[in-house]
Amino acid sequence: MQFQQLQYFVAVAETRHFTRAAETVHVAQPSLSQQIKALERELGADLFRRARGNITLTDAGEALLPLARRILADADTARHEVQEVAQLRSGRVRLGATPSLCTGLLPDVLRAFHDRYPGVRLLVEESGSHDLVRELARGALDLALVVLPLPSPSPALTTVELLREDLVVVSSPDAPFPGRGRRAVRIADLEGERLVMFRHGYDLRELTVAACRAEGFEPEFAVEGGEMDAVLGFVRAGLGVAVVPRMVAARSGHGLRVTPLARPGLHRTIALAHRSDVAPPRAARELQRMLLER
Secondary structure, three states: OOHHHHHHHHHHHHHOOHHHHHHHHOOOHHHHHHHHHHHHHHHOOOOEEEEOOEEEEOHHHHHHHHHHHHHHHHHHHHHHHHHOOHHHOOOEEEEEEOHHHHHHOHHHHHHHHHHHOOOOEEEEEEOOHHHHHHHHHOOOOOEEEEEEOOOOOOOOEEEEEEEEEEEEEEEOOOOOOHHHHOOOEOHHHHOOOEEEEEOOOOHHHHHHHHHHHHOOOOOEEEEEEEOHHHHHHHHHOOOOEEEEEHHHHHHOOOOOEEEEEOOOOOEEEEEEEEEOOOOOOHHHHHHHHHHHOO
16 A cells, blocks of 8 residues: 555545646646556455546545545644754644634744744644544644534544633623622523524534533523634623623723623533544754643
8 A cells, every 4th residue: 555545545535636636736637547446356356436527435434534544644644744844943743622712822822933933834723623633533633622512522532721711701891780680690690682693613612502501491592603712802892791701801800891701600611632542743843832821
C-alpha cells in the first residue's frame, strides 16, 4: 500500500468522480485509475462500485476511508513538524475553540504567542465542542479548547483542565433589572424572562436550558439561533437577557448590564484537548504551554 494510492482513494471517495479526483490531485485520470486498481488488488477487495455517472463506496471502501484520512492527516502533521526550523521561526498551529472562548480567553493569549513567535501561522477554527472533538479525532486540528464534559467522550483524546468559569446574566441597561432587581439572579428568577438563546449545539445553550428545567420550568426565548456576537448584540438592543461566561461579559461590557448568578450559580469547565496517539507539533506544544501557564 502506497501513500500516493491513499491520496487518490480519498480524492475519489470525496468527489465520487474519477476525472474530478484526478484534477484534484493533479494527475492524469488513467494513472489514478491504475493506482486505485493496484490498491484494490493488494487489499483483496473492491473499494468502489462503478456505474456510469455513479461512483459509490463499497463496505471495504467505507472501512478504509476514515483510516486513510487519518494517515494522510498524520503525514501532513509530520511534514509540518519536520519543516519547522529552530526557535519556532516558522510552522503553524491549528487551534479549535468554542465561540465564547474565541471572544473571552484567546485574544490575549494569541497576542502573546504571536509577539513571541511572529513566524508561526495561527489557524483558528470556531465551533462547538462536539464538532471540535470530531475534527481533533480526524487529525484536522492540533489542539482544541472544549467544554467538559465532552459530548461524546473519546479515549483517543487527552484533556487537561484549564479553568472553571462562572456564568453571569447580561441585559440591556435600558431594560428592567433581571430577577426583580436582586443583586444576584437565581436561576428560578429567569422564569418569565425572555432569553436570547444560542443556536443548537452550543454548549451554553445546553447548560442554560438544563439549569432552567432543573428548576421546574421551560425557558422562554425572545430570539434564538445566534453565535456569541449576535447574542450580545441582541441583548444590547433590549430583546432579552442571556447567560454568558464572565470573561465574555467583561470583554464585551460596553452597553451591557452584568448581574452575577446567586449561589450555587452556574459554571463551566474549560479543557485543552489533543489526540492521545499523536504528539502535537512543536509550535502547538508551545501554545499549549502558554495556555496552561496563563
